[in-house]
Amino acid sequence: MAVEATTRSTPAVPMRKIYLLALIELAALGALVTPLVVALSLKVLQIVPEGEKEAALGLITAVGAVCAMLANPLFGHLSDRTTSRFGRRRPWIVAGTLGGLAGALVMVVASDVPVLLLGWALSQVAYNATLAALSALLADQVPEAQRAKASGIFGAFGFLGMVPAMIVAAVFASQLTVVLLAMPVLAVIVVTVICRFVSDPPIDRSAVPPASIGSVLTSFFFNPAKVPMFTLVWLQRFSMQFGYTIISTFGLFYLMLRLDMGQTDAAALTSIATLAGAAVNVGAAFLCGYLASRRGNYGPFIAGAAILMATSLLMKAFTGDLVVFWVSTVIAGFALGAYYAVDLALAMRTLPVGHEGKFLGVFNMAKTLPQSIAPALAPFVILIGGSDPISGGDKNYVALYLVAAGAVLVSLVTLPALRPVLRRAPESADAPAPAEVSA
Known part of the structure; x- marks a missing residue:
């Protein structure tokens, strides 16, 4: 359904709320980066002959990239159409980190390339669901006058997410299970706690058309x-x-x-x-x-x-x-x-x-x-x-x-x-x- 945009005024939000949302960005991206730093390569070496490691790792990362690309608009669209009493965005933010942990567990137990690929694909889909809903929550609640500041904080925290990922990979390099699970577990804890304190008001169900197969398919296009x-x-x-x-x-x-x-x-x-x-x-x-x-x-x-x-x-x-x-x-x-x-x-x-x-x-x-x-x-x-x-x-x-x-x-x-x-x-700093x- 086509909706014409209109000028809106949104009250300023406390900066602590923006920092809390940015912490979710840090945790989710950290959990996503850790396998790319070293864990996927080490896991491939465990289950694939030496001469096949490059091809296997290339296949896994390529499929993961495609999953990430498709997950963003899909879950962004689904969060637009969500009308739960917990809000539109929070259910997908929490579900994404739980799915990411599930994907990490699959990678831990993987004994061949197809299972490892499945685990990485699940992780990419899940964490990108979290990130898509998080971006939408930011757009919902942060007014125009604060958005550049929020964008800068999100950008900074996104890169800071690399730091714990690299520390975990360096300190526990010989303990692959710890490397794969540490950041996903931390992400679940961080997101669960923060989502209790960050508001995401439920939306009027009568004002939102339900998601359908047609709407899902068109979510990738505009x-x-x-x-x-x-x-x-x-x-x-x-x-x-x-x-x-x-x-x-x-x-x-x-x-x-x-x-x-x-x-x-x-x-x-x-x-x-x-x-x-x-x-x-x-x-x-x-x-x-x-x-x-x-x-x-x-x-x-x-x-x-x-x-x-x-x-x-x-x-x-x-x-x-x-x-x-x-x-x-x-x-x-x-x-x-x-x-x-x-x-x-x-x-x-x-x-x-x-x-x-x-x-x-x-x-x-x-x-x-x-x-x-x-x-x-x-x-x-x-x-x-x-x-x-x-x-x-x-x-x-x-x-x-x-x-x-x-x-x-x-x-x-x-x-x-x-x-x-x-x-x-010019007509309004908040519009x-x-x-x-x-x-």
Whole structure:
């Protein structure tokens, strides 16, 4: 059913509530990241012959990425249509973490690839159900004037979720069951406790059409002509995410080639650089989220983030120097933090009323889809033009980083058309810009 968006005023919420919601983000993402850090690889080594490990791990992670992509709009839509006395979003947030724990248990007992794949797919579906409903809850209750600040906090806590995941993986590396179960158990505890204190008022059942097979099938699609601003924001995020993601697959090999490092040293530097970048990212997300909330204009933050990210990628494209690598890593961390401080808040300005969950789920696909496409394209990109001009190696990393920088800069093409929603609506600090009629 098409619903026309109207201007709404939402009272300010206490900052402690935003932090509580962000803790759910941290716990869910931490539980999702832990297997990717090391646990899936170790489990594959337990159940698959040495010569088949790459193919098995690639299959499992690819299927998981597809499940994550599909789960976001599906459960966002279902939460839009939920009318339980516990609210629309909380049932899916809690159920998602319970499903994630169930998926972890399946992975623990898995003795072959199909069962391990099933467990990982269940985990991806479940945690993305939690994240989709959580984003919708944020859109429901946080007013326009606080959304950039909330987006920055969520971005920071999302990256902080990597920290406990990496600590668990490092401390309990020899105890695979602990690595697989620690963060899912913690996520269930955190979510159960917080959901007792976070309100999610039930909705009038007569005002919400029930979910149906038809509505579920259409939850993955929308008519771009009816939501042009949302479509532009989606494309902007997809392009930015693609540019950042396409380089991640061969980060280890890049260091081994450009800096002439052994595998062990390159792996150690990759881990340290990831943590350092995350630390800068967190600081930038807090700072830029605060500033963007005060200004109400997200354009400079998006443009600045894209330019800084492209600069970082171009620096890495043409260097074999460790100092330049570290400078570019810090720049990239700041750029990504600045970007995630406002991109969710910007998307919320374009959501059709009554379909927030669905469209935020579709918006999240702009982040998960490049994670499936970019790594698949990267092996072909590094073959462009023959050998690497900087190191002389047989893979062309200049081409890879130029493509990445180009994709990031292409994301800026949408900004002129997005002017109507880049600035806060002047008539009210608490009123979002009108969105279009939904599909």
